[in-house]
Amino acid sequence: MKITRSAALVAPATGLLLGVLDFIWIKYVPFPFGGLGNSIAVWAVAAFLLTLLNRWSLPVSAAAAAGQLVIAVPAYYLAATIIQHDDLSNLYDANAVLWMILGVVAGLVFGAGGALARRADAPRLLRDAALALPGAVLFAEAVLEIGRIGDPSYSTGSLVAYVTVLIVLGLGTTLLITPAAHRRARVLLLALPLTALGYALLSLTGFR
Template structure:
């Protein structure tokens, strides 16, 4: 099928680009915007947008998003090896495998959400709220650090503001009308709470 061929090509290519460009972003873009390269939420949003912009079915979208995120991990570490001489073993060590496992979970959730946000139905608004919600959840985690002497308050607040602005922008991008965008933002509130709990359980802080 044409759809399956598209997934087989587009998903791994997107993963290679995501991983390599993410490392370059972290290395050369100053904070707070450079912090987006270390964001698990940003990778989830990339998976969402990949399937949202493609004409894939839900199963194909899930597969494509998983492949993208899993391939991005060794691509990131390979870029680190080529650019700054990091050990090649980082591409397959325990940390890399854990990130790949997280990519499977995130790809399943956000790959499906991207397709549903495009194809419509009763789940469209909730699906469209997902990318904003995960960015808001990470922003919330950042704001819980305010007052912690281990973190600079100005940097923390600045980065949280970037995440919130990006979440708003993505919600506007995926909505087809201002009514849909408003509903997605409303639904993002409870989804943000869920995302915050899940991120906390993974130990992402």
């Protein structure tokens, strides 16, 4: 019960923080780093880290991560309303609802992944696959951006810069969260098929 209460406090608090800071990041941080504020992959990584760093059960972790991302959406639009006087209806319009639905899906998957990654009783292969999730989703977004190179609607230089940021962030995150050096190569290898799966799923959501 104590763990469940902590999740009920931590998930909304971090969701509020994520949404507000995400808007501030987009508004004030220049590209290519500012592009991370519009990244669903970054939000997925936030959900993963939430449950990796807290000792909650698998169901509680999945629910907490989903709650975090759902709360982050209206928090983002509320920050936009306060800071740049956007319409308050953005908090609950169709676009916000879509992002909240995506937040539920990403939260369930990556929240469960964060919980599995730290479970000593889980099979090693499963834990390593879970550790590969953050890098894989960042790499998948990088692949999406690579697919836009040559499109006259996008600047090639900007795309290359942003792809580089995503890849470096994916590699860095993987190295930081993988506890043993001898496991890192295996985790990165497992990220390859997960990247392909993530690319397919992101394409289905319309991010392509």
